[in-house]
Amino acid sequence: MFRDITLGQYYPGNSIIHRLDPRTKLLWTVVYIVTLFLSDNKYSYLACVLALGIMIFISKVPIGHMIKGLKAVMIILIISILFNLFLTEGDKLFSFWIFTVTRQGVRRAVFMALRLICLILGTSLMTFTTTPNQLTDGIERGLGFLKVIKVPVHEIAMMMSIALRFIPLLTEELDKIIKAQTARGADIETGNFIKKAKAMIPMLIPLFVSAFRRAGELASAMEARCYHGGKGRTRMYPLKYGASDYCFMAAMFAYLAGIIILKVFLQ
Amino acid sequence: MSITVKNISYHYDNPGSEHSGRQVLCDISVSFDRDSFTAVIGPTGSGKSTFIQHLNLLLRADQGDILYDGESIYAQGYDRKKLRSRVGLVFQYPEYQLFETDVLSDVSFGPKNLGLPEDEVRKRASQALLQVGFSEADFHRSPFELSGGQKRRAAIAGVLAMQPEYLILDEPAAGLDPAGRRELFDMLGELHKKGGVGIILVSHSMDDVAKYADRLIVLNEGRILYDATPAEVFSHGKELESIGLDVPQAAKAAQMLRNRGISLPEGLITMEQVKTAILDHFG
Incomplete structure (x- = not known):
């Protein structure tokens, strides 16, 4: 059941998107989020969806695989749709009991849902097509200018990459622990919510214990390899922008300009 | 109280994983009874661990059937919990599943899940702990401050406390020192002889299985290669070596x-x- 969480897991491939410089993809993610929040009419939303569709198509990540990542945020999605649908004032479409649905409500609910879905798919596209290592490199180099104001960029990037690296390990571990406790008669499948939550305790405590143990082991292993932070550290594969990065960035800024024009002229 | 495995096959089915679609068990038929101390050996990836997880319904075969005491465990409405209390399974590195504040409560987890009364739970838990060589003084120590070998034994007691008819162990001696191994195997031998518990264990140590087991099952690529006494199996030295095992x-x-x-x-x-x-x- 825990294997269904695809949010943030690398999907191996060799598409153009996979081969882009991670900094380009980071920039794309930021730009895409900005355009999503700039959008306020159907044309610009259409452009956002289209852009995402093209990106997914080029990346060759199966759309079904991407949609699985949405499961994790389904509840938030449903709640925000319902709130927008029922709590927006405006021209009444129809009403029942205490709920009233307005034209503006429908519009906002649809836009909100689109925005959230695009936001999640758009950002997860980056983690789908970038290995955690590349991602960290990208963050470290891309945000390197923050070092000037004493932001520990390298350390933050390292922490992120370790955290990402540990997700599959810990899910695997949790799987094992669940099996072991099930063999001792534990039951997490039946009962009400409180009972289920209580039944998670014998699974979560060993998981935390093992996470701490792993953290300790990793720290020792890093120290044994003389790791002492980012200062003076050189790279085996230094990041370099290629021709495809410049082309991609040109397309990206054209898209950003398009969205801004749509916003300004369709007011 | 016998376990009869009839022609089971199993393949992994999780997309995204490199093992997806691989056939792990092919047409395995075998039966166990409580009189025997059985060891399952085989090279890495031969399906040993997958196989033993079928015996208490943690995994379900794609094909075939498993009978416990003549009853199919795949039958509709079969009591899984009861099966799991009768066929106790100790995983590899079981000490990582300890979670309670003291050893006795941790060992009580199994019997408590069976819905037994409080005093019976305590009785079984302390009995299991004594069986694996704990002294009463250690009952209230935190499981996290025990030594590696003690943790291992506490975890095994956690399964024993359900008083299973069969005890299945996946590499119980992995990571223990020679003294720890000996103690552990002596304890299992004792449990088998005096307690009448049927033992099935997965091991990589040929010396241990030669010394303690009275039946050997050799798995290779999801199939049973040999199922005989240790002396008989180890007479096929060349064949064993060719699949990465040894005598x-x-x-x-x-x-x-x-x-x-x-x-x-x-x-x-x-x-x-x-x-x-x-x-x-x-x-």
Whole structure:
């Protein structure tokens, strides 16, 4: 059941998107989020969806695989749709009991849902097509200018990459622990919510214990390899922008300009 | 109280994983009874761990059937919990599943899940702890401050406390020192002889299985290669070597002596047997 969480897991491939410089993809993610929040009419939303569709198509990540990542945020999605649908004032479409649905409500609910879905798919596209290592490199180099104001960029990037690296390990571990406790008669499948939550305790405590143990082991292993932070550290594969990065960035800024024009002229 | 496995097959089915779609078990038929101390051996990836997880319904075969006491465990409405209390499964590195504040409560987790009354739970838990060699003084220590070997034994007690008819262990001695191994296997032998518990264990140590098991099942690529007594299985030294296994040290030593012209009988697999044979030869 825990294997269904695809949010943030690398999907191996060799598409153009996979081969882009991670900094380009980071920039794309930021730009895409900005355009999503700039959008306020159907044309610009259409452009956002289209852009995402093209990106997914080029990346060759199966759309079904991407949609699985949405499961994790389904509840938030449903709640925000319902709130927008029922709590927006405006021209009444129809009403029942205490709920009233307005034209503006429908519009906002649809836009909100689109925005959230695009936001999640758009950002997860980056983690789908970038290995955690590349991602960290990208963050470290891309945000390197923050070092000037004493932001520990390298350390933050390292922490992120370790955290990402540990997700599959810990899910695997949790799987094992669940099996072991099930063999001792534990039951997490039946009962009400409180009972289920209580039944998670014998699974979560060993998981935390093992996470701490792993953290300790990793720290020792890093120290044994003389790791002492980012200062003076050189790279085996230094990041370099290629021709495809410049082309991609040109397309990206054209898209950003398009969205801004749509916003300004369709007011 | 026998376990009968009939023609089970199983394949992994999780997309995204490199093992997806791989056939792990092919048409395995075997049966176990409580009188035997069975060891399952096989090279890495031969399906040993997958196989034993079928015996208490943690995994469900794609095809075939498993009967416990003549009843199919795949039947509709079969009591899984009861099966799991009868067929206790100890995973590899079981100490990582300890979670309670003291050893006794942790061991009580299993029997408590069976819905037994409080005093019966305590009784079973302390009995299991004594069986694995804990003294009462250690009952209220935190499981996290025990030594590696003690943790292992506490975790095994956690399964024993359900008083299973069968105890299945996946590499119970992995990571223990020689003294720890010996203690553990002696304890299992005792449990088998005196407690009447059927033991099925997965092991990589040929010496251990030669010494303790009375039946060996060799798995290779999801199929049963041999199912016989250790002496019989270890007489196929060449075949075992070709799939990445080995024969016990004692059997090797005996073979070397035979090559030197000392006529020792066939089928010697433990140091004890070789020692007696040598003494007989020269005595």
